[in-house]
Amino acid sequence: MLEFVSIDLNELLRRFERLLRSTIREDIAISLLLEDAVPLIRGDVGQIEQVVMNLAVNARDAMPNGGTLTIQTSVAELDDEYVASHPDAQPGRYVTLTVTDTGAGMDAETREHIFEPFFTTKATPLGTGLGLATVYGIVKQHGGTIYVYSEPGCGATFRVYLPVSDQEPSPVAVPAATPARVHGSERILLVEDDEQVRELARSVLARQGYQVITAVGGAEAISLMDGREDAVDLLLTDVVMPEMSGKDLFDHLAVTHPDLRVLYMSGYT
Secondary structure, three states: OOOEEEEOHHHHHHHHHHHHHHHOOOOEEEEEEEOOOOOOEEEEHHHHHHHHHHHHHHHHHOOOOOEEEEEEEEEEEEOHHHHHHOOOOOOEEEEEEEEEEOOOOOOHHHHHHOOOOOOOOOOOOOOOOOHHHHHHHHHHHOOOEEEEEEOOOOOEEEEEEEEEOOOOOOOOOOOOOOOOOOOOOOEEEEEOOOHHHHHHHHHHHHHOOOEEEEEOOHHHHHHHHOOOOOOOOEEEEEOOOOOOOHHHHHHHHHHHOOOOEEEEEOOOO
């Protein structure tokens, strides 16, 4: 269930920057260019973070040899003339989120289909074709619009327009006591076929000190575990995956690793 609150997009990006830097490869420079004092938007924090993460991962994958990822905010006024040439847009005042990469770019045919579900230019299993389709859906849910600007050899720019909110900032609850931060050193086998979800989970766990081994599916996970001498403490696996479910994977591994514990995760709730 979405929870819409008033959001300072600049503040959200500042908080999210550290996670982005742990997700994006070291050969990619990240530049954050935030316009001073942008107006508030109305949205679900988790969904807006998903938009940022998916666009950043898409940019990363477009730069296999390194490059620069630039994330910008600004304010735009869309008038009737602009809307006339952009049928998806509505006139009004917007906060813009612009994500630019210095990758290979894309041709007109790719641009035309880029937001369609299951459309991908990446080789399986690197791409599911859902990352940008998810972005498109979230932006539409928030009353916004998104456009891509790109030419072959010239990188790509994704520009998201999110309506300015006329509401006051949402109050931030102050906890009675700050909970202790969770740390660990255990070894986790993370199995998830969706690249964005896998990368996000790996980054979060690694930041807490866990040793994370990743696999895109059951077959790779079994291969990683076969003959392994160092113990894996936890199997963290998606439930619904192609070829082998998370439960079937655990049942298979438990035969040769009886002390292995499992935690299932799923987007189907």
